[in-house]
Amino acid sequence: MFLPKNFHLLLLLSATIVFAGCDYNNPRLRKNKKPISFSSVEGITFTEVSRKQKNGLSFNEQGYHLAPEWRLRFEPKDSVALYSPEKKQFVNFPLSRGIDSIFATSHSFFKMLHMSKDSMVLDMLQAKDDTLDRTNSAVRMTFYADNYIKNNLHATIDQARHVSHADSVFLKKLIGRANADIKNAFAAQQPVNFISKRPAMQVSFWHRTPKLYYNNYDYADNYMTPTFDITLSKAYKHFDYSLSVFVDAKGQITYRMPMVGFYGDDQAAANYVKISKFILDNYLKPNLTVVPGQTLGIPHTSIVTLHIHGRQPAFAQTVSANK
Structure with missing residues (x-):
């Protein structure tokens, strides 16, 4: 320290x-x-x-x-x-x-x-x-x-x-609202967990280590803004997309919004959302086991940030370069 x-x-x-x-x-x-x-x-x-x-x-x-x-x-x-x-x-x-x-x-x-x-x-x-x-x-x-x-x-x-009785009553009310409408999602005390089904897909959770001298050991970043790097090591090309998603009580993933700015370029924004949503729906969802976030041991909808990285294998890069 x-x-x-x-x-x-x-x-x-x-x-x-x-x-x-x-x-x-x-x-x-x-x-x-x-x-x-x-x-x-x-x-x-x-x-x-x-x-x-x-x-x-x-x-x-x-x-x-x-x-x-x-x-x-x-x-x-x-x-x-x-x-x-x-x-x-x-x-x-x-x-x-x-x-x-x-x-x-x-x-x-x-x-x-x-x-x-x-x-x-x-x-x-x-x-x-x-x-x-x-x-x-x-x-x-x-x-x-x-x-x-x-x-x-x-x-x-x-x-x-x-946890006090008053907190329990309050949290159960929030859980009911979040599970009724994903727009009422809130941070889960036990964040969402993603488990890859394929060796070619690596999942890494951003674990922030609190510091006594800077924030008196506030662990909130780990559950308030849970963030994952997901790398596809056999992608068709190199790419990087950052997006926010809802994960509901059943582990279903719903696209929420891109996590980059486009400064008024609507076409660039539309293309970014289209491609990143395609990758999410066709590559990530079928190949991930999703454990929903929980509070008081009860699963509920929460928000997660994903940084998706496509990495083309070296052999494929060489073939592509020689074309």
Whole structure:
């Protein structure tokens, strides 16, 4: 992982600027001008079990999931250890503390709402320029201490992160709409899978690896925009086409739109769609086993991007060149 040499300094500077922009003369804040302290929970490992929007849901209508991913531990001397799945170890980040239970770490600002040795609840705050919005949090995060999960809940971390009843009801409604009309497709938590039936057709999924320092391990790209390279190694000629398709609950593929711009050239657009649709219908569909995308274990219509590459065998290229 890449970490700029001045990363800690930049974070502390940005936090100082934002904290300085807070209205310390606000009457509500006068009672608590002392920076928040984490001494009572230092050394305790907390795991995030829930991350919700203002409406209390973890999902939105596009299928995006505010997944609880963080594990953290407050350390002495103003630092926070965040777990890195990539490195499989905790990585220390600087901690900046402000008044009104506000703090900053890992290029994010938070307001602590509840803190005990068993659990924490905090709001992720939005910072714009030198102003911090302390009242309109977009995300609420709930953490349980690892010991609490094991000894009090008698559960695993995955069990503690179960989908709520409200989310289940919401998602089943979306699934019903998507299966009734493909135009209501939304991202599947378990994306579509394509399996080639022929050695001459290779399928590769674009797997994006999240980074702690850039997006705090947001895995959303892998299911929000599932993308595949499909290469036909014995094509009649070289070609490359990029298109978006619907895949319904039965694994049926429907052409959606090309994924390139034509800048007003209607004829070029029509030809592109005609040829790429022909390749999809006559080469891909008959030679692919399609596993539809699923959410809550229920198949539903979702959208997938395909980059189709035709590659002419070397022998055929030589014959063609000699004609």
